[in-house]
Amino acid sequence: MSRAERITWQAVQDQVRQRISQRQWKPGQQIPHEADLAREFGCARATVNRALRGLADAGLLERRRKAGTRVALNPVRRAEFSIPLIREEIEAKGQRFGFRVLRREMRLPPPELQARLQIDGAQPILYLQTLYTADSQPYLFETRWINTLAVPSAAAAEFATLSPNEWLVREVAFDGGDFTFSAIAATAQEARMLGCKIGEGLLVLDRTTRHGADMITSVRLVFHRGYRMHTRI
Amino acid sequence: MSRAERITWQAVQDQVRQRISQRQWKPGQQIPHEADLAREFGCARATVNRALRGLADAGLLERRRKAGTRVALNPVRRAEFSIPLIREEIEAKGQRFGFRVLRREMRLPPPELQARLQIDGAQPILYLQTLYTADSQPYLFETRWINTLAVPSAAAAEFATLSPNEWLVREVAFDGGDFTFSAIAATAQEARMLGCKIGEGLLVLDRTTRHGADMITSVRLVFHRGYRMHTRI
């Protein structure tokens, strides 16, 4: 005779997830409250709370004080993409990572970027063009602005052994930013850089990172032809 | 004289986040353990635990039993995209949502899809082509396979008032799937459907959803020219 197993919050979560998945509890429907579930599963309310909070974070449940907990109407609405360092992404595929800084100069940023910099007066900042390669094949073409007013040390950085990307990740802190995925047809320059035909559909990721109020860097990544960004839920 | 405020886990989390952001605790560095932090902040260890767990979930900290907690080497590596219902996305912009099922037939799925269906013998399943519009402008062209062997009711569904997307979300449960973003150059068909020129760069989202072992639906969304998928962290 084995002594009674302790109920874990994972067990509760699995049970609840299953009931939702099997439509025993239907979308929009209210589920029993924590105290009842705690009694049913034979555990403390805190354990149920932990389980349900996780499911709410995942978007499977909607919870409101006093109103109770109900199954979300449209369950899965999020996809989380891991944005790895380019080096890691390439090396994870067993390929040899490489990069080349093709252009590097102080340049006056375009108006829309000047607005985001929130500096008065037009001042030149660091502008970089870098090509990343996997086994010497073009992988990614990067166009980057670095706010040298917020990160003066960048002006002197070599980017010889460390790519601009990795240099920034290592050297400067940031706490926010935004990402935008879009698609373009390859221009002549992009086609030349990435070794594809003009007009190929290419995936583009625009990213701006901030630290507090300061914009640190704004970068546009143009991926090679056929690049796929994948995730599962 | 106000009585001492209770320390909340959010306050602890903010403090810790700030210390990381200000590089008081540097990437890779080990931070004080829970008991010490609890003493410092004047709260229970459980409160610190709650705070740190959140930061670990967010990818800012790495925690291992006995080894302690350390600041993650590359802080932000995830971007979470909310994938709203197309209707909601369009209506949120104040535009009028519409859709038209252009094609609907039982068809033999292509080999790579047959493999994912994991059914023996080639059997036709439901194939749909749908155009979604915002203010009557083409918004999204959808090509969808629905596994009518797992969801027989789909064969009879009208998709008159409810789009295939919404019908599925409402009618059938799913618990997993995968997403792939990529880019294409518009083919003649896509250009015609979406009202753009042949060769325009278009964003594509391929999605397959499962319920247990069954594949439910596999869909390719081709967005209109200039579509941007945005998120912030």
Place this chain on the structure above:
DNA sequence: ATATTGTTTATGTATAAACATAATGTCGAG
């Protein structure tokens, strides 16, 4: 009717205490 006020209730949070678990480090046997 309508606005206000109060009561009730379900979730949210804080705490101390205890035990579980994984990983590290240490010590001793061989």
Place this chain on the structure above:
DNA sequence: CTCGACATTATGTTTATACATAAACAATAT
């Protein structure tokens, strides 16, 4: 010196208890 057993330690989890808070609901006053 190497390997395995074992103690140590930091995080992980569960519990009971208490109080906080938001929101629904009812009762009341205007």
